[in-house]
Each structure stands twice: as C-alpha cells, then as structure tokens.
Amino acid sequence: MKIAYIKPFAIALLIIIVDQLIKIWVHQHMYIGQEIHFLGDKGMLRYTENNGMAFGWELGGVSGKLALTIFRIGAVAAIGYGLYYLIHHKYHRGLILNVALIFAGAVGNIVDSTFYGVIYGYAPIFQGRVVDMFYFPLIRTQYPAWFPFWGGQPFEFFEPIFNFADAAISVGVIAILIYQKRYFKHEPAVETNLNSEVVEE
Template identity: 70%
Template sequence: MKASYVKPFLVALLIIVADQALKIWVRNNMYMGEEIKFLGDKGMLHYTENNGMAFGMELGGELGKLALTLFRIVAVGAILYGLIHFIKHKYHRGLIMNVALILAGAIGNIIDSTFYGVIYNYAPIFHGRVVDMFYFPLISGYFPSWFPIWGGQDFLFFRPVFNIADSAISVGVILILIFQKTYFKTEEPEPASPNSEVVEE
C-alpha cells in the first residue's frame, strides 16, 4: 500500500477498534440504563441501544431497520470509493482525514446493526441494535411560556446518547462544512498580460 493511503486508513482502523472495544465493554459490563458518572451529573456513560441512525434517531418497523442497515452498507461503499478517489488525486489532506473519520464512524455502526443481533443472539443478521453510551446533559431547564411551540416544556442540552462512531461522523462532517472553501479550492487562471501578446505585422 502506498504511503499516502496508510495514514487515513490507519486512523479509520484505530477509530473502529476503539469504538468496538468500548461498545463490547459496555455491553458486557453494564446493564441497560446503568450510568457511570465521570463529570458528575454533566457527563457519564449511560448504556442504551437504538435501532436506527446516529444519536438514536430511528426508522420504524423491521423493514425500516433492514432498509437502514442496507443503506449504511451502500453508503460505506460510496464513502470508501470517495476516499480512495481523493487520495489518488491528491486532494487536501484535511479533507482526506475527515472522510476517513466519516468512513470509520459508518463502519463502526454497521458492525453493530449487521452482526450484534447474531453475536448476542437476539436478532437475525442486519437487525442488530447500535450500542450508545456517552451522555452529556449539560444544561436543563424549561422554555418560557411565551416561547413558540415549546413554551412551558422542559429542555435538555445535550439530550442524545451517542458513541465514538457517531462522534467521528459528526466531527468529519462539521469540519468539511467549515473548511469546504479550503478543501475544494480551485486555482483561478491568471489573466494574460496585454504585453505578453506578440503582435504580428
């Protein structure tokens, strides 16, 4: 493998290994709903599982679950193709590393949804649940009564429970959005100097 391929794929591999190691540890050492606090009430491991997308979002029913898992697999193929294309054509290193983060996160969650049901004997292949554990309820309170739509209701930031794979995807996407002008910068041709043209008599 060429040196230009080693670093992004090594980073992706390390993220996948870390993601799976933590998920397996949580699943084997915590019961559903158990919490291990490391920042008091503001940061903790909270064991939960979801049937759907990143941060616990879901598609309904068995068909929705199957469709989502198959879509993830197709998406990973497309992301992998894009990563190889970017490396081959020497795109910005930041873009390449961020796409590697997204690839790693997608693969990390695919492993859960594809194989965990079979490994832990609770569902057929492609119907496994994604293990989540990071929970940071930093700010809680209530919307004022005059607030549109949610007036009087409670709010919590940050409500979703997530994992390392979700974090890798989010960081990769956010950095691409922030630095897209740098990553996809095109060289503007310099205007020709009037004196550079040779006038034929």
C-alpha cells in the same frame, strides 16, 4: 500499497477498533439504562441501544431496520471509494482525514446493526441494535411559559446519547463544512502546452 493510502485507512481502522472496544466493554459491564458519571451530572456513560441512525434516530419496523442497514452498507462502500479517489487525486490532506473519520464512524455503526444481533443472540443478521453510551446533558431547564408550542416544557442541551462512531462522523462532517473553502479552493491550471505559434527570429 503507497503510504498515502495506508495512513488514512489506518486512522479509520484505529477509530473502528476504539469504537468497538468501548461498545463491547459497555455491553459486557453495564445494563441498559445504567449510568456511570465522570463529569457529575454534566457528563456520563448511559448504556442505551437503538435500532436506527446516529444519536438514536431510527426507522420503524423490521423492514425499516433492514432498509437502513442496507443503505448504510451502500453508503460505506461509496464513502470508501470516495476516500480512495481523494487520496489518488491528491486532494487536501484535511479533507482526506475528515472523510476517513466519516468512513470509520459509518463502518463502526454497521458492525453493530449487521452483526450484534447474531453475536449476542437476540436478532438475525442485519437486525442488530447500535450501542450508544456518551451523554452530556450540559443544560437542564425548561422553556418559559410564553414560548410558542413548548412553553413550560423541559429543555435539555445536549440531549442525544451517542457513541464514538457518531462522534467521528460529526467531527468529520462539521470540519468539512467549516473548512470547505480551503479544501475545495480553485487551483489555477498549470499550462502544459506552449503557444502553438512559435515566434521565429
């Protein structure tokens, strides 16, 4: 396999391994809801599990969970093919790297939802829960009383609890949005044929 293919998929594999090592450590050394603070009250590990998508969003019920997992598998297959296509057609290296991040993050969460229920003995295949742990409540305050709908209610930024795979997906997507003009800029076509009319002296 050419090195152009090896590097992006090697980066993706490294991210998947790191993601799984973190999740396994958290599962084996923490209990649900336990917190380990490393930035005081602004940054911590908080062990949570969810049935759904990134940052704790989810579809309800067994059928919703199954549909989500199957969708994830299909999406990962499509992203993996897309990554191969980008490499094969020599797209911008930054785009290839960011798609590799998205691919790795998607695979990392599929491992949880597909196999964790079986591995840890709490659910059949495809019904596992995704392990989340990173929590950065940087701002904790409340909406002012005059604020529509949420006046007086608590406000927290950043509220979602996420994992390394979620972070990889987010970085990849945000970078593509920021640098899309660079990644998809129009390259002037290279003329391969001479003018059909030959001017003879």
